[in-house]
Amino acid sequence: MKKIVLIAAVLALGTTINAQLSDSLRRIVKMEGAYNFRDTGGYKTEDGKEVVLGKVYRSDAINKLSEKDLITFKNKKIKKVVDFRGTEEAKKAMDRLPENTSYLLCPAGSENLPDAQNMVKLLKEKNFLLGMYGTEGLPYFGERYRPLFVQLLTLKPDEALLYHCTGGRDRTGMASALFLKILGVSQATIESDFVASNFYLAKNPTMQQMYSGLSKMAGLSESEVKAEMELRPELIRTFFAAITKKYGSIENFFQVEMGIGPNEVAILKQKYTK
Incomplete structure (x- = not known):
């Protein structure tokens, strides 16, 4: 019965996510206290290389x-953590980390996330996530993600890094998209990795409680709320399109907002592809 339910859940999320899940055992990190903990490696780049496994996690x-999770965490050699949550958001649910783990909070764009009442209003207006990924989020992208890439450039050979937010889907999903994009991973693969969060977070009871609560507040069915809030490829396309419209290209965004030019991109590719 459990197998039938799992298959039905996968099929419900469509063929895009199935492409990512076909080899997800290489990436998923089994944790008792987290649902969307994954390795960003294992993907092929368009020049025939592969993003290395065991270095960068989301x-x-x-x-x-x-306690078991903390042992796994240490065994993965994760020494640096980058947190995209807002200041109060992070205080309410402080990261549980092994000793001697470096922690960096990058709250740009997360300090004024909509509360439940505003989320209800936005849900009724439809497509509210597009603003976060597009023009409304654009002023924050550089400030939010610059520290992550500085950490990636300076990460030691015997260390790994983790970045996260609350759901590990929106702010974290954009970070993964930028990381994979600059390494030369295809758009289709980036989109598959992005929407895979729908599958992993479906097992998170907090997400189900949120859908149920918003449904009652908005007077919408849970399926309607879920449809509005689930990740879809057009969101990451909107993200890249907003950046490209302002900066001319993703590469120019890296140069202007993060100080990462051709030399630094070459270093990133050397460190994180093989």
């Missing part, structure tokens, strides 16, 4: 990691 909230 996750949802990690404030509830168990």
